[in-house]
Amino acid sequence: MYDPANSALVVRTGGRYLLTGRILLAYNTNPTGDRSLQIRVNGGARALDVQDTATVPGTGSASQTVSAILQLDAGDVISLYALQRTGTEAVSMATAFGDVTVAPQLTAELLVPDA
Incomplete structure (x- = not known):
C-alpha cells in the first residue's frame, strides 16, 4: 500500500476505509495564525482539521489528528x-x-x- 516514490498510500482493494493522519509540530510560540492537517485522496482534500494557534498553549509543540471514513477505489x-x-x-x-x-x-x- 505504501508508495515511497510519492510518500503516499495507494489503495489496492476498493472499499470503505478508516483514514487517520497525525502530526506533532515543534515550533516557536506565536499566538496568531492557524495550522491545518488534511487527508487528501487523489490530490483533493477529503478530511480537514484546523487548529487556531491562539487556543493552543505556548508549549513549543502541538499534536494534531484528522480522520474520516471514506469509500475508496483501487x-x-x-x-x-x-x-x-x-x-x-x-x-x-x-x-x-x-x-x-x-x-x-x-x-x-x-x-x-x-463486494
Missing part, C-alpha cells in the same frame, strides 16, 4: 498534507519525551471491502 492515492500559517517555522519531525522522534503518520484501515 488505485486511489491517499496523502497527508500539513499547512501552518503562524509566521514562524514549524518542524514536523518533532522530539517528544526528551529523545523520541515522532514522524507524521498516515494510516488506512480497510473496514468493508467492495
